[in-house]
Amino acid sequence: MVALQIRDVPESVREALAAQARARGMSLQGLLLELVTTEARRARNLAVLDRARRRAGGYDARPGEAVTELDEIRRERSARFEGDE
Structure with a gap:
């Protein structure tokens, strides 16, 4: 494994x-490893x-477009089924 170092982190950050890590019952190092691992997975x-x-x-599709398109497809499908009756 490699070691990562982040410089110039504001004390408030x-x-x-550290508070988030404590709330989760983790060390700060464990929390940071989890965050970095999650970001790497998301990138993949x-x-x-x-x-x-x-x-x-x-x-x-842009955010929200998929929902709009699915709604249109469902309306068209419903119209076809209603026409079959």
Whole structure:
């Protein structure tokens, strides 16, 4: 394993993180390792999603667009089913 060092951390930030660690029953080092690990995992997830988006032809919905599009698809489907009766 490697060691990371962060310089010039404001004391208020350090204290807030230490309080969060204590509240979770963790050491500050344990909390920071968890935070860094989570961010690294998220970066990998975003890379996977980006590759999938490119393979799918570049479709990239903005936040909220997917919900709007799904609602439209559901309305169209409902209209088709209602027309079959």
